[in-house]
Amino acid sequence: MRPPPRSDDVDPATRTNLTNAMKGEALAHVTYRAYAKQADRENLPEVAALYRRTAHTELREHFTEQAKLIGLVGDNVANLRDSTGGETYEATTMYKNFAAQARADGDRQAARLFSEIADDEAAHRTRFLQATKAVTDPSSGTVVPTDVKANPVAIRAGGPQVSSSRTLDNLRTAMKGEAFAYAKYTLYGDKARETGQPRLARLFHRTAAVERTEHFAEEANLAGAVRDTPANLCATIKGETHEGRQMYPDYARQASAAGDTATAKVLDDTAKDELKHAKAFSGELSRLGKQCPTSS
Template sequence: MEARGTTWRATGAALLGTIAFLAVPAASASASTRGDDIHASTRGDLNAAMTGEAFAHAKYRAYADQAGAEGMPEVRALFNRTAADELDEHFAEQARLTGLAGTDASNLRDTIRGEGYEATTMYKGFAKQAEAAGDTAAARRFNEIAADEAGHRARFERALRAIGGESGESAVPTDVTVKPEAIKAGLPQVSSPRTLENLRTALRGEALANAKYLLYAQQARREGRTALATLYQRTARVERAEHFAEQATLAGLVRDTRTNLREAIAGETDEGTRMYPGYARRAEAAGDGTAARVLSDTGRDELRHARAFSDALAGLEGRAAG
């Protein structure tokens, strides 16, 4: 699930604090919706796991595109299948345990809170730090994304008023334009370690927003709100295909496919042998038996992913040697 061995893992309290802010469900959701019967330590581990699974989904989609560009259709299919596992199985299971998705109203309040934080605090701060470090391209991108997030917040605020009865669902805005960005493989394009760390934080935030909004879109469809589902789906696509992609190039997220496979193997192996077993043990000790079983199963899945990636790499290297 996690990228590039230790390089792409969470680095420091600031990163974890930012992701925790983005991952916490809206406080207004009901206790049963939030899954308050889960111990705090289990909830923290599940939030961290969800962030990693969302990031893995977005990263592996990017790795799949790179494999396709290198003429490796089987590896591209493998990355895409694994990306789907991370989102549709692992993230979804963990989200159910934590009660991440509530009512449409609580989901909208959570979304407005997150978009507001990114627009007014996170990206503005990142831009100032990048400008001071001489990373002008990154600073410009951070400011552009902050403006986008402010626009998203305004649309979701209108949507909340609409479903609250002020104007009806017909007033939910769906005019979200997506401009997909191709991720360029290569080394980081910034000089400051702080800028690079901020890019990595932002990548996880955008990946998490993408996953959450797809989940919130499903909830909106269940409640019969087609326009709200469309708003969430289109915004989710902006977060991954535009914001994530733009910053992935700056951060040097994608390399050649053999390098991507090696790093995927290292990350999946670490999660299967260390991270998820540790989370499962803590959940079991806290009395969260269901969560412990889900976390253990996820760890086994990650080892299966590692084996599949290892087989793919061995096949590529065998063909190169022949």
């Protein structure tokens, strides 16, 4: 058996495609967990269980396999520096810009939320900087902070709560960012735990919980990301079918053409998984006696 490719052996275009795929897998993971909660509320345990199983696959198989191909997880210091950079961008640039645009568009609730999350991300950055000092200079007496507490927000089914298409687009962009941060921090926390850094593992895992159960959830409510279960199933089937028939096969062909044969095999296998997911969700929709609306 050939060893897996080193991350620096992957073609830049393949790396870009893998990163895009990982963002989609991360978003699917957190969204499917929200869809499972909605299925629970509608007393649909089989649908809820399918969503939870699939969410696990998206993070612990697809995202994790793709992360290994590009060397996403480094040593603890590299992971902290990556996290600090991401939080700095969100705190000082992305969320501030989104808040200003929401205010200009009259979406005051979204503007307040974006501003609040910017403050949270600044606090995360401060903790990551402190953790970096603790890890790189143990003699300093600095300890890795673990005082991060998630205050989970329930995601309600309903339509968008904003009036501007720009704000809605920004909410969706932010949701993808929070989902990706959640997935990364989960793996970074796992790495810290595996390398004998339990406090750092708690910092990463607790921060991940904030990104998913607070930030993503609050944005999802304003964006109307969750509907009733039949509508959620239709959105899921559409997404999984697109990934299985188009996105992953395209990425696999591009990887093969670039000589990234091991990566192409992973992408081909993922395409097959996504089509299996689409079939399973279609079965649940049929069992409910529902159909997805046809495109005109």
